[in-house]
Amino acid sequence: MSEKRTIRIGLLGFGVVGQGVWKNIENNRQALELRLGAQLDITEVVVKNLSRERDVEVPAERYSDDPARVIENPDIDIVCELMGGTGEALEHTRRALELGKIVVTANKALICEHGEELFAIARRTGGHYFYEASVAGGIPIIKTIREALVANRFKLIFGILNGTSNYILTRMEREGLSFDETLGDARKLGYVEADEALDLDGIDAAHKAVILAYLAHGKWVKLNEIICEGIRDVSGEDITIAGQLGYKVKLLAVIARDFEAEKLSVRLHPALISKKEVIAGVDEVYNGVSVTGDVVGTTVLIGRGAGQDATSSSVISDIADAVFMLQGAPAPFISEEDEAVYNRLAAGLELADASDLQGRYYLRIHVKDQEGVLAKISNILAEHHISFATVNQKELDDGSALIMVTTHKSNELSIAAAKAALAKEPVVLGKPVSLRIFDPEAV
Amino acid sequence: MSEKRTIRIGLLGFGVVGQGVWKNIENNRQALELRLGAQLDITEVVVKNLSRERDVEVPAERYSDDPARVIENPDIDIVCELMGGTGEALEHTRRALELGKIVVTANKALICEHGEELFAIARRTGGHYFYEASVAGGIPIIKTIREALVANRFKLIFGILNGTSNYILTRMEREGLSFDETLGDARKLGYVEADEALDLDGIDAAHKAVILAYLAHGKWVKLNEIICEGIRDVSGEDITIAGQLGYKVKLLAVIARDFEAEKLSVRLHPALISKKEVIAGVDEVYNGVSVTGDVVGTTVLIGRGAGQDATSSSVISDIADAVFMLQGAPAPFISEEDEAVYNRLAAGLELADASDLQGRYYLRIHVKDQEGVLAKISNILAEHHISFATVNQKELDDGSALIMVTTHKSNELSIAAAKAALAKEPVVLGKPVSLRIFDPEAV
Numbered sequence: 007m008s009e010k011r012t013i014r015i016g017l018l019g020f021g022v023v024g025q026g027v028w029k030n031i032e033n034n035r036q037a038l039e040l041r042l043g044a045q046l047d048i049t050e051v052v053v054k055n056l057s058r059e060r061d062v063e064v065p066a067e068r069y070s071d072d073p074a075r076v077i078e079n080p081d082i083d084i085v086c087e088l089m090g091g092t093g094e095a096l097e098h099t100r101r102a103l104e105l106g107k108i109v110v111t112a113n114k115a116l117i118c119e120h121g122e123e124l125f126a127i128a129r130r131t132g133g134h135y136f137y138e139a140s141v142a143g144g145i146p147i148i149k150t151i152r153e154a155l156v157a158n159r160f161k162l163i164f165g166i167l168n169g170t171s172n173y174i175l176t177r178m179e180r181e182g183l184s185f186d187e188t189l190g191d192a193r194k195l196g197y198v199e200a201d202e203a204l205d206l207d208g209i210d211a212a213h214k215a216v217i218l219a220y221l222a223h224g225k226w227v228k229l230n231e232i233i234c235e236g237i238r239d240v241s242g243e244d245i246t247i248a249g250q251l252g253y254k255v256k257l258l259a260v261i262a263r264d265f266e267a268e269k270l271s272v273r274l275h276p277a278l279i280s281k282k283e284v285i286a287g288v289d290e291v292y293n294g295v296s297v298t299g300d301v302v303g304t305t306v307l308i309g310r311g312a313g314q315d316a317t318s319s320s321v322i323s324d325i326a327d328a329v330f331m332l333q334g335a336p337a338p339f340i341s342e343e344d345e346a347v348y349n350r351l352a353a354g355l356e357l358a359d360a361s362d363l364q365g366r367y368y369l370r371i372h373v374k375d376q377e378g379v380l381a382k383i384s385n386i387l388a389e390h391h392i393s394f395a396t397v398n399q400k401e402l403d404d405g406s407a408l409i410m411v412t413t414h415k416s417n418e419l420s421i422a423a424a425k426a427a428l429a430k431e432p433v434v435l436g437k438p439v440s441l442r443i444f445d446p447e448a449v
Numbered sequence: 450m451s452e453k454r455t456i457r458i459g460l461l462g463f464g465v466v467g468q469g470v471w472k473n474i475e476n477n478r479q480a481l482e483l484r485l486g487a488q489l490d491i492t493e494v495v496v497k498n499l500s501r502e503r504d505v506e507v508p509a510e511r512y513s514d515d516p517a518r519v520i521e522n523p524d525i526d527i528v529c530e531l532m533g534g535t536g537e538a539l540e541h542t543r544r545a546l547e548l549g550k551i552v553v554t555a556n557k558a559l560i561c562e563h564g565e566e567l568f569a570i571a572r573r574t575g576g577h578y579f580y581e582a583s584v585a586g587g588i589p590i591i592k593t594i595r596e597a598l599v600a601n602r603f604k605l606i607f608g609i610l611n612g613t614s615n616y617i618l619t620r621m622e623r624e625g626l627s628f629d630e631t632l633g634d635a636r637k638l639g640y641v642e643a644d645e646a647l648d649l650d651g652i653d654a655a656h657k658a659v660i661l662a663y664l665a666h667g668k669w670v671k672l673n674e675i676i677c678e679g680i681r682d683v684s685g686e687d688i689t690i691a692g693q694l695g696y697k698v699k700l701l702a703v704i705a706r707d708f709e710a711e712k713l714s715v716r717l718h719p720a721l722i723s724k725k726e727v728i729a730g731v732d733e734v735y736n737g738v739s740v741t742g743d744v745v746g747t748t749v750l751i752g753r754g755a756g757q758d759a760t761s762s763s764v765i766s767d768i769a770d771a772v773f774m775l776q777g778a779p780a781p782f783i784s785e786e787d788e789a790v791y792n793r794l795a796a797g798l799e800l801a802d803a804s805d806l807q808g809r810y811y812l813r814i815h816v817k818d819q820e821g822v823l824a825k826i827s828n829i830l831a832e833h834h835i836s837f838a839t840v841n842q843k844e845l846d847d848g849s850a851l852i853m854v855t856t857h858k859s860n861e862l863s864i865a866a867a868k869a870a871l872a873k874e875p876v877v878l879g880k881p882v883s884l885r886i887f888d889p890e891a892v
Contacts, residue, residue: 030600030744041599138597144745146597153596154581154589156484157473157765284751287730301473302587302762305752308727309745319745322600334777 010043013329016050016076018098019089023112023139024051025062026318027086027325032062038322042329050076077102084328086321087111092119099124103133108331110324112139112317118213122226134331136324141214142167142293144316145309146323151221151297158299160222162449163261165295166288168211169311170197171237171257175276176289179245179254185238197291207236208257212274215259218295219272223263224352231357233273239439240276244370247398247410248441253278254286255441262449264358271358277444278368278412284308296446304446363418366395366443368410371428372435375407379433383409386431390424392416406435412443453486456772459493459519461541462532463503466555466582467494469761470529470768471505481765485772493519520545527771529764530554535562542567546576551774553767555582555760561656565669577774579767584657585610585736587759588752589766594664594740601742603665605892606704608738609731611654612754613640614680614700618719619732622688622697628681640734650679651700655717658702661738662715666706667795674800676716682882683719687813690841690853691884696721697729698884705892707801714801720887721811721855727751739889747889806861809838809886811853814871815878818850822876826852829874833867835859849878855886 017024031038031046039045051068052075076082077098085102089095092115099116102109104127111117117124117137128135138148142165151160166172170192177188189206192198197205204210212234219227237257245255256279262271279286284306288294293311298304310316373379384394398410413421425438460467474481474489482488494511495518519525520541528545530552532538538559545552547570554560560567560580571578581591585608594603609615613635620631632649635641640648647653655677662670680700688698699722705714722729727749731737736754741747753759816822827837841853856864868881 034600034602034744037602038600144748146593146748149592149597150589153769154592154766155762156769157477157481157762159477159480284727284730287727299762301477301758301765303753303756303759305587305589305750307748307750309748313746315744316746319598319600319742322744323597326596326599 010039010045011333012045012047013083013332014047014049014081015084015086015325016052016079016082017048017086017088018052018073018076018095019087020051020053020060021088022314023317023321024086024088025060026314027088027321028062028064030315030318030322038326042326044329044333046325046329049082050079052076073098077105077107083108083332084325085109086325087113088321089113090115092116096120099135100127103127103135104131106131106133108134108136108328110136110321110328112137112321114140114210114213114217118216118229121217121220134328136328137217138324139317139320141217142295143169143309143311143313144319145293145295145307145311146320147218147295147307148221149323150305150307151218155297155299155302155305158301159265160261160297160299161263161265162298162446163218163222163295164258164444164446165285166256166293167214167259167295167311168205168208168257169291169293170199170205171208171211172289172293173197173291175237175240175245175255175257178240178242179249182242182246184242185240205236206238208234208274209236211257211259215261215272215274218259219261219270222261223270223355225270225355225357227270227272227357233275233360235275237276240441241370241439243400243408243410244368244439244441248278248368250398251278251396251412252281253443254281256286256288258285258444260444260449263355268354269356269358269362271362271449275442277442279444283446298446360418360422364415365445365448367413367416367421368441368443369413369421369425369438371409371411371438373407373409374433374435375401375405376433379407380409382431382433383428386427387413387424390420390427392420392424453482453488454776455488455490456526456775457490457492457524458527458529458768459495459522459525460491460529460531461495461516461519461538462530463494463496464531464533465757466760466764467529467531468503468505469757470531470764471507473758473761473765475505481769485769487772487776489768489772492525493522495519516541520548520550526551526775527768528552529768530556531764532556533558535559539563542578543570546570546578547574549574549576551577551579551771553579553764553771555580555764557583557653557656557660561659561672564660564663577771579771580660581767582760582763584660585738586612586752586754586756587762588736588738588750588754589763590661590738590750591664592766593748593750594661598740598742598745598748601744602708603704603740603742604706604708605741605889606661606665606738607701607887607889608728609699609736610657610702610738610754611648611651611700612734612736613642613648614651614654615732615736616640616734618680618683618688618698618700621683621685622692625685625689627685628683646679648679649681651677651717652679654700654702658704658715658717661702662704662713665704666713666798668713668798668800670713670715670800676718676803678718680719683884684813684882686843686851686853687811687882687884691721691811693841694721694839694855695724696886697724699729699731701728701887703887703892706798711797712799712801712805714805714892718885720885722887726889741889803861803865807858808888808891810856810859810864811884811886812856812864812868812881814852814854814881816850816852817876817878818844818848819876822850823852825874825876826871829870830856830867833863833870835863835867
């Protein structure tokens with residue numbers, strides 16, 4: 007066998023994922039190098055703290071705290087940005103792409119917030135930016151949409167993209183625990199990010215939804231333009247009633263394109279989803295994505311959404327694609343001639359807003375248990391053209407009651423207006439809570 | 450934008466899949482060509498019968514009944530073999546690869562029976578053989594194993610790879626119908642291949658299992674070396690009892706590698722599988738594949754396993770990969786230097802045989818309803834070191850009875866010996882039927 011090219015990799019950041027990449031390349035080096043037709047060498051490992059103990063053994067001369075040893079080093083073929091965050095990581099990624107390097111990342115926040123700029127730099131300089139690990143850990147959703155389903159236009163992509171909130175919802179359902187009780191356990195298990203809003207307010211999953219919307223439709227959407235609601239308001243009662251009605255409550259990312267109206271809806275919120283849907287069966291820390299293409303029909307991918315090994319499997323898959331590029335493959339989607347591809351694909355595509363959104367809803371209204379209260383609530387909903395499909399009432403220990411209804415098809419704005427009107431009623435305690443009922447057949 | 454290269458495609462065969470490829474390339478041409486950075490031209494369409502009516506309109510000058518217009522034509526960049534079968538298709542594929550062409554195929558039988566020869570020709574000549582559409586229609590399982598999960602060694606791949614038998618089992622379960630009743634409907638719907646053994650005796654799915662075994666482990670396995678059992682022996686009672694015990698009955702392909710003993714088990718048979726497994730929930734004509742890699746953990750892919758559009762989505766995805774190759778990408782897995790890759794990966798890997806196979810089993814024994822019959826059967830099983838986990842007995846109208854047992858962990862050979870011994874007992878009517886209980890945690 008002739009001499010194989012050695013591909014030199016520099017790691018920026020050596021936390022959980024970085025160490026996973028090192029470990030798994032070492033463990034499967036033989037098979038991997040045979041498959042790639044190249045030798046892999048992690049030449050530089052840049053860390054913040056040189057003295058910290060780590061779980062894998064790296065020769066001392068490869069360690070440094072100097073990012074320039076990776077970024078400015080002409081011998082480094084692939085830069086892996088595994089530091090996370092949008093501060094230093096942005097600066098280093100920008101510089102590496104300016105130099106025409108290949109950058110592999112798992113950093114969803116950075117792509118979501120600065121992807122438009124970073125991909126533009128890559129196109130200009132001939133650099134490249136790979137990001138399989140940024141969405142749904144070990145699930146190859148980026149490659150699937152970009153390559154395997156290249157023949158398709160994507161009417162609907164939806165799924166569970168945050169393992170922590172899925173874990174919490176699963177335990178609430180199975181054990182009848184409250185949100186707070188389950189959150190405590192999730193914290194103990196180290197499942198919750200240091201910045202808890204990322205998991206609990208849906209921001210992490212929304213980052214991923216934004217990335218998928220860009221990938222599938224070539225349109226950059228800003229986080230503050232879309233519905234992004236986490237799971238903090240989901241109660242045990244919601245999950246119980248949903249279960250009785252044949253639904254599960256899941257935190258769903260939805261990317262739906264109406265090809266006739268040329269509107270794109272990108273949103274992230276908890277929703278009731280029929281137990282018959284495969285995605286409803288994705289429990290615990292697992293992620294799942296359902297992709298409906300106009301050619302392939304519906305394909306569902308399920309797997310680990312996070313964790314050292316699953317995420318490093320995706321980083322290594324990007325490294326493999328980068329190795330193929332270094333051996334002559336054109337960059338997927340970013341050949342010199344295709345600078346305008348995404349703009350053209352996205353031309354005329356408008357972001358849907360709340361007025362475009364309709365469907366069935368679940369409402370939970372906390373009321374004083376008085377005569378005629380249900381009639382009063384029905385009237386308010388009727389005034390907003392909202393009609394009941396089901397009603398459940400539950401007495402609480404303090405003499406108040408919960409009224410939980412599902413509606414027939416309604417409009418997002420009507421629901422918001424009805425909730426505001428209900429909140430003003432003296433018989434209604436606190437703010438009513440609504441959850442959307444997600445039906446993939448009706449988007 | 451500068452002039453894009455035109456990629457010329459020739460279709461051999463223009464049946465359901467061929468017409469689907471034509472139709473879907475036409476429908477999504479703009480997006481597809483933007484993504485690929487090239488123009489696609491289906492220059493030649495070779496058919497057997499020039500006068501047959503077809504559902505898509507092809508300019509007359511592109512039609513011919515002369516395969517040489519594709520195979521021997523230096524202007525054709527990509528040959529799509531969509532004729533099926535192992536006769537002419539073999540001859541044309543062999544010749545095209547000899548000429549160093551890129552061949553895209555959906556022909557699982559051909560790869561299963563002649564893949565070793567065909568891939569060897571491709572390696573020698575620099576041609577290439579793409580086959581995403583050969584396994585599980587629209588599910589991108591080939592690309593996922595080859596590229597997305599390149600970091601992994603595959604302990605277990607299993608799943609449902611034949612939609613027709615899955616449709617029959619699903620209807621038997623849901624409607625309590627017999628195999629024969631459901632088969633009649635499946636025939637009417639056109640779900641059953643002309644050669645019914647392909648679907649009903651598991652041969653179609655076994656072809657696909659052989660391809661996945663090669664892809665994941667580099668080892669060619671012959672169909673006659675492996676367990677290949679279809680669904681003809683599965684009865685409504687089996688499905689009912691399985692359901693009561695928490696199982697579904699599915700026709701499963703299993704590719705399990707024991708990395709310590711370096712044994713590879715490849716098999717295709719109906720099995721009881723826990724309803725908790727995602728694959729157990731894959732119903733109707735859907736296919737599903739579960740892949741367990743040592744790095745990524747378990748990833749499951751679900752989608753349409755057949756049909757014009759799903760299959761052509763995969764063919765077009767291979768065409769896209771071929772277009773990238775024609776623009777300079779190295780052939781995945783078949784660079785000049787990697788001729789020996791598969792042999793080295795597979796070196797020392799032995800095919801497991803029945804004596805290596807153990808697990809729990811389900812047995813259905815048809816008996817005369819006499820006193821002591823259960824004791825007699827228990828004794829025979831005990832003599833073969835098989836012990837009961839559960840027993841169900843069902844009286845039949847004619848006074849005979851069915852005894853349905855599940856066993857504790859047993860060996861494949863013991864079960865076979867026990868079944869032979871039972872068949873010789875005068876109280877036993879006909880041959881006992883056994884189904885394996887598949888537990889992904891215990892392979």
